[in-house]
Amino acid sequence: MNSITLKLLAITSFILWLPYLSIAQDFENKNIQVGLTTSFGLNFPKMGTSKITNNGLGSNFNIGLLMHKSFKDSKNIGFSAGFEFDFSSLNFDFNYADSIYYNYSDREILPSFNTNESIFHLKTRKHKTSLITIPIALLFRTDPIGDFRYFAKFGIKNSFLISNNMEDEGTDITNPTLFKEKENLNMTSKNEMFFYLASIGLSFGAEWNFIGSTCLVAEMSYYYGLTPLFLDRKDENKTLYNNVNGEIKPFSNKATQNQLNLKFAVLF
Secondary structure, three states: OOHHHHHHHHHHHHHHHHHHHHHHHHHHHOOEEEEEEEEEEEEOOEEOOOOEEEOOOEEEEEEEEEEEEEOOOOOOEEEEEEEEEEEEEEEEEEOHHHOEEEEEEOOEEEOOOOOOOEEEEEEEEEEEEEEEEEEEEEEEEOOOEOOEEEEEEEEEEEEEEEEEEEEEEEEEOOOOOOOEEEEEEEEEOOOOEOOEEEEEEEEEEEEEEEEOOEEEEEEEEEEEEEEEOEOOOOHHHOOEEEEEOOEEEEEOOOEEEEEEEEEEEEEO
């Protein structure tokens, strides 16, 4: 093969590889990436009371925006932030032998002193919550290895409660001569949960630069709650209570969040 042919092959190869080389350079040096994200997770709260236990795993689904940004003069260290809508569930089991009750009217759960309303003997409960979440974390990234780059995050997830509905199973005992097994669906209770929920987390993931400057991202995260899930209110505002020989003893649920998440994102 003569030198002219070799030169033509080299030039042709360079031309064919030029777009990919420029993509790799753009991918490596890009200062900010923004895109869409969604995640799926499992909730397993750490209980702070013996009256209530976990009843299996809860679930978490969210969708929103994600941003990765490098610090000035650094390709490997930066920060990550986002804006997400979270839809979660928490499942609890109440020791039926402890005789835990609440009073209610229609779909509203009332403070324990409202003894003239309907009475419910509680067995299981599912909390279904909607939250706005703003995660903020330090971002540590490797140099690109081919089309891939690996990273770790350490930060805090700030969640703000939008709504909290409960699905309860138990027995309606309003009429003492006619106990009735019942499901109370879409129940509400004012100020049952903390408005602000904070959790600290650690994530590991990878970026795949699959076309142009667009990257697919996958990461696994674990979050531990810094704030309690439920308010410990004054006795006159508590809804759950034990009835011991006719004496009402109100109490609050006590739990902190544990969550495992698998997140996917498309960053541009």
